[in-house]
Amino acid sequence: MKIARYLYEGEISFGIIDRSESGDSVELVELHGDPIVAGYDTTGRRVPLGAVKLLAPVIPRSKVVCVGKNYADHVAEMRDVTGGEATPEPLLFLKPNTSVIGPEDEIVRPAVSDRVEHEGELALVIGAVAKDVSEEDALKYVFGFTCANDVTARDIQIADGQWTRGKGFDTFCPLGPVIETDPDLTDARLVTRVNGEVRQEGRTSQLIHSLAKIVSYASQAFTLLPGDVILTGPPAGVGRLEAGDTVEVEIDGIGTLRNTVR
Ligand code: MG
Numbered sequence: 001m002k003i004a005r006y007l008y009e010g011e012i013s014f015g016i017i018d019r020s021e022s023g024d025s026v027e028l029v030e031l032h033g034d035p036i037v038a039g040y041d042t043t044g045r046r047v048p049l050g051a052v053k054l055l056a057p058v059i060p061r062s063k064v065v066c067v068g069k070n071y072a073d074h075v076a077e078m079r080d081v082t083g084g085e086a087t088p089e090p091l092l093f094l095k096p097n098t099s100v101i102g103p104e105d106e107i108v109r110p111a112v113s114d115r116v117e118h119e120g121e122l123a124l125v126i127g128a129v130a131k132d133v134s135e136e137d138a139l140k141y142v143f144g145f146t147c148a149n150d151v152t153a154r155d156i157q158i159a160d161g162q163w164t165r166g167k168g169f170d171t172f173c174p175l176g177p178v179i180e181t182d183p184d185l186t187d188a189r190l191v192t193r194v195n196g197e198v199r200q201e202g203r204t205s206q207l208i209h210s211l212a213k214i215v216s217y218a219s220q221a222f223t224l225l226p227g228d229v230i231l232t233g234p235p236a237g238v239g240r241l242e243a244g245d246t247v248e249v250e251i252d253g254i255g256t257l258r259n260t261v262r
Contacts, residue, residue, distance in 0.1 A: 002178040003035055006052035036127055036143050036226045056102035056175045057146055058125050061227035064095040064173055065218050066150055070208050070233025077236045090209045090217050093163045099173035106262045108171045113153035116241050119234035120192030120200050120249035123148035125179055130224040138215035144179035147249040147257035148231045174259045183253035193248045202235025
């Protein structure tokens, strides 16, 4: 099931993506409130997908947790940039929830950076309070999955020696276009394109630390709240974004997150 958050006639709503009765168009079945807290009660209203503006499908309640160095080919390409090797446990950092934007929104390159880069990643959305959960139980706390771009001011990340500012600028966490509650992620393809050209390509089967491991490990450090988001790391091919670029992160079974760059 695909869940969208959208703006229609001045109101923000959540809805389930569905075929129209005739089968020739796509509609949103409006929900009573946020399904993470309110479930799937529908209002009965249906709106054409083409008539709405899709928004970030979730605004993280408290934080965006990110995993660094989680694909071997990306670890290799970063060896001479930020250094280091794959870590025996997931390497965690945070982005503020003020960095989140939605599909088609603009990524704004800050004036203080000359090197803003894309990192297309799979993101998971937490659905229930999670603290010290086991790997075995971890995925029960996940509401669904979406596409993310861990936009990074690489020059600032390197200069600061830690990652908060370089990863945390406003607009540096595009999410969307929807949350898929039950994708097949055993070997899903993730591809990032800039102006139509493939830059990053990987498969979820190549993740060094599994989704269950990441949720369990993060929950040992932070209480994860419903609506918190976890980015799971990029496959190799991260690279520069310039003004006027269009960047797309596509994941099998979820959709394509598209943003322009200013
Ligand atoms: Mg990243």
